[in-house]
Amino acid sequence: MIQITLPDNSIREYPEGITGLEIARSISEGLARNVLAAKVDDQVWDATRPIMKNAHVKLLTWNDAEGKSTVWHSSAHLMAEAIEALYPGTKFGIGPDIENGFYYDIDLGERSISDADFKAIEDKMLELARKDQKYLRKEISKAGALEFFTTKNDEYKLELINDLQDGEITLYESGAFTDLCRGPHLPDTSVIRAVKVLSVAGAYWRGDEKRKQLTRVYGISFPKQKELTEYLTLLEEAKKRDHRKLGKELELFTFSQRVGSGLPLWLPKGAALRERLERFLKEVQRKAGYVQVITPHIGNVELYKTSGHFQKYGKDSFQPIKTPVEGEEFMLKPMNCPHHCEIYTSKPHSYKDLPVRIAEFGTVYRYEQSGELHGLTRVRGFTQDDAHIFCRPDQVKEEFMGVMDIVLHIFRALDFKDFTAQISLRDPNDKEKYIGSDENWEKAESAIVEAVEAKGMKATIEMGEAAFYGPKLDFMVRDAIGRKWQLGTIQVDYNLPERFELEYAGNDNQKHRPVMIHRAPFGSMERFVAVLIEHCAGKFPLWLAPEQVVILPISEKYVNYAKKVLHLLDNYEIRGRVDDRNEKTGKKIRDAELDKVPYMVIVGEKEENENSLSIRKQGVGDLGTQSIEAFATMMKDEIKKMTE
């Protein structure tokens, strides 16, 4: 007998070789029907795999993330079986579960799959699923596995097997499809009752762009049709928040083929929004001891040779432009740091001056591959809310924490709660890739880790993700449909101060090298505004709304009063306009609601007579009548609360 400890810490005795499924059955038939896999001592196992010794066991159902993963992983196999049946001779790469669903990378040879084929694949999957096929786990020797896939002529599987150790190789067989797989899988296909093939895309084999591009088929599955329908509805709703759609509807920005792809044009309302954000951050930075500078949009190539960027990124940048007479070469500014280094060196510094914090909303241009451009989140010309802090080595940690305060302050003011922090350190196995001494790297890396700890912030640590010149801390958020984007960044740099030979006089009257911290709390105005739009679905917080109020006169007779109100509100720095179109009030309200203007002010005979306003809040409705002063004060209070 073996002892099984369940999550409630109760201990039950079972014969050796008991399975998760049998344990579930011993508790209740209902549980047994719902169990998808079993977590055995922190490893997810097939529910049908025998447990041979004492263990902690958690039975996993659809309500557990690992339960869902198991369903999706098994669904990937099911889809592969369907594809093999429909497209005989297909070769298979890998087919994992992902955050929402699963995919399988396949090589169809000369054939291809398009949207029109999805239905047939779905139907085949459901047909196979209804057979309640079992997933059978088989341990196999390396030689046996190689022989099996050689016979099957599956070169991708053979490559994968060659990287595996003998004795750790398992196959899973379900119906007519056998796959090289670590598992775990469902007991059988009876759980898979609703499937959807979502999209196809190209994907390089093993993520290497020099290797063959396979066809990646994405799908998702659910135990019930109702859950699939709900998921698809949710996806549709999320698409309505897409910043590209809202940016067009709300007239925030546009693109022009003639200007060039990846080069956003900010429309008046978008520019107003962006300017608000810039003003807000400038004020925060002023209080934190930053000084603003302005530098040109181009720089001599020598500048980037000094910084090292030319050697590293020159080929992948917009190519230098030349002066017609002298033949001098200039590059479009791809980053602001070299310019700021030159500002630092424009006068001598004492240790008493440091830290020097140089800030600029600097517009930079980077050549992004055409297929990478994406709305406002990935563009070729963008403005960084950049600043470079030049400080003494002993000030790094404190400065780093100061920057984190600014980032967190901004996220709080904009109600960003779902961000994650990522610490990027150097790859310890490939130190050659990085510039700078071991000692400096270790100092900088520990400064970041300690600062994050001191702030009580949760952060993931990624080895090998550091920039070539230093480690960094990035803040990531998700867009409407779940894609991750990097916003704010804080990077320590020991490299540029060397290359630009930056120095300060210490209290020993010797020359010392400052440390540089690059930081951009928003990241770029473009990407930040994009994420902000999706975050609030276009309903900006009052202090940022391009128009805070629209005044709606009931008829032509009250347009003068409406204009007077607008003027009075303007004295309170409240932005708005009068809708004096020859339309009914209902129409004006509808249009203001669709424009997502936070407040509507309706004025007619009654309001003009008693010098008052009828207030309507966007998305809420009629708030009743208020005096102009009371309304203005209410707005000002609401704004103050948000930006403090």
Added chain:
RNA sequence: GCCGAAAUAGCUCAGUUGGCCAGAGCAGCUGAUUUGUAAUCAGCGGGUCGGGGGUUCGAAUCCCUCUUUCGGCUCCA
């Protein structure tokens, strides 16, 4: 850059298998109406069907090519 898909009026879209002068709603313009919390009515203008080339008696529709956009991959100082 790579794989796949798409591009019709300012916007959202219809336009079967090639065949009247390419349509609708919204927006716009003109007029009527003077309006009270999510769409007043009528009339009018607007398209080289993304650009170029080809097949055909005939192309928005089929083929080639370029551009842009979308979904991924790769990349991201």
